[in-house]
Amino acid sequence: MAKNEFRRIRGRNRERIFYDILCSIIDQERRGFTRITRVQNEVNLPSDRLRRHLREMEQLRLVRYRSALASTRKGRDFASEYKRVIGILKHFGLGD
Amino acid sequence: MDTHDYASDSEAVTVQNTQAGVDSLMALVIWVLLASELVSAGLAIFIVYSMLTFFRATRNKYLLGFPIGFSFLALGYLVFGVSYAVPGFEELASWLHLSLVCYGFSFIAGTYFLKKRSLLKSVGRASVWLFSLLIILAVVVIATIVVPTKMVVPPYRNVDEMFRVTNLAMLAYIVFRLYQAIKGERHEVGGMVLSGFIFLAGNEYSLLLWALDSGFWSLALAHIMQLAGLVTLATALARGFRKG
Numbered sequence: 001m002a003k004n005e006f007r008r009i010r011g012r013n014r015e016r017i018f019y020d021i022l023c024s025i026i027d028q029e030r031r032g033f034t035r036i037t038r039v040q041n042e043v044n045l046p047s048d049r050l051r052r053h054l055r056e057m058e059q060l061r062l063v064r065y066r067s068a069l070a071s072t073r074k075g076r077d078f079a080s081e082y083k084r085v086i087g088i089l090k091h092f093g094l095g096d
Numbered sequence: 097m098d099t100h101d102y103a104s105d106s107e108a109v110t111v112q113n114t115q116a117g118v119d120s121l122m123a124l125v126i127w128v129l130l131a132s133e134l135v136s137a138g139l140a141i142f143i144v145y146s147m148l149t150f151f152r153a154t155r156n157k158y159l160l161g162f163p164i165g166f167s168f169l170a171l172g173y174l175v176f177g178v179s180y181a182v183p184g185f186e187e188l189a190s191w192l193h194l195s196l197v198c199y200g201f202s203f204i205a206g207t208y209f210l211k212k213r214s215l216l217k218s219v220g221r222a223s224v225w226l227f228s229l230l231i232i233l234a235v236v237v238i239a240t241i242v243v244p245t246k247m248v249v250p251p252y253r254n255v256d257e258m259f260r261v262t263n264l265a266m267l268a269y270i271v272f273r274l275y276q277a278i279k280g281e282r283h284e285v286g287g288m289v290l291s292g293f294i295f296l297a298g299n300e301y302s303l304l305l306w307a308l309d310s311g312f313w314s315l316a317l318a319h320i321m322q323l324a325g326l327v328t329l330a331t332a333l334a335r336g337f338r339k340g
Contacts, residue, residue: 014155015153087336089159094162
């Protein structure tokens with residue numbers, strides 16, 4: 001997902017924010033190293049809200065958020081499922 | 097017994113055979129129409145199930161209008177189908193069909209309307225208000241039709257055209273919004289969704305003609321269009337799921 005796309009969407013709900021966070025993490029993992037500040041910039045969230053979401057995502061086992069930030073298999077599955085759903089909704093004229 | 101008696105007997109047998117032929121043909125037509133409505137209801141339920149899956153994944157409130165709308169459509173088709181099989185149920189079933197289908201299209205059009213608004217601001221509260229209002233209105237109208245009250249409900253034939261024109265207007269809005277949303281991209285699934293709704297508009301137009309002329313072919317064409325529209329939408333959903 002392009003960086004601008006995170007900023008374009010108004011009134012994101014929790015699921016959309018989780019998806020955006022996971023996309024950013026997965027994208028950075030592909031490049032080798034995940035930084036929380038870069039995730040924060042890409043997802044366009046204040047630090048406290050990002051950390052709150054990350055804690056919630058860790059409870060749901062979507063990410064690992066201890067010493068380093070990393071996506072889990074469940075997180076990657078969620079991101080790919082969400083991407084598929086928004087792809088179909090786009091064809092119905094209901095996508096973001 | 098003279099030749100005249102023979103002739104009248106054979107005429108009576110011919111009339112009886114013709115009548116039996118017409119009766120069996122009518123029974124066949126009724127079963128075909130009933131089957132078409134049941135298949136339509138099944139397809140609408142498949143669309144409801146798929147759209148609920150999308151809602152569960154994204155939790156966008158305005159998306160609820162789609163499954164609610166198609167649930168109303170499925171009920172409308174089911175009621176209309178039952179009216180073919182149960183004689184004497186026509187007036188009530190037609191009223192229910194008209195109001196359920198009209199509410200179905202209102203919810204789907206509402207989804208596209210809220211989607212447009214969601215690009216400008218958050219529509220969580222607006223979608224709750226709009227859909228709640230539509231549901232309350234639907235319940236009041238259906239209760240007025242079903243429960244005997246002092247209010248006299250006019251024969252459905254008096255309002256049939258009005259409902260059909262309203263449905264056509266809502267389908268025109270849906271097709272317009274859909275075209276606006278997908279015009280930039282050349283994708284098979286998007287085109288299928290657009291054709292699905294155009295077929296449903298064709299169904300409503302044929303039903304409008306049927307309301308005006310009561311011709312068999314208008315009704316037959318309406319059924320073909322309805323099935324084509326729902327099959328196209330269901331196929332688009334299935335393809336979307338498969339391709340991802």
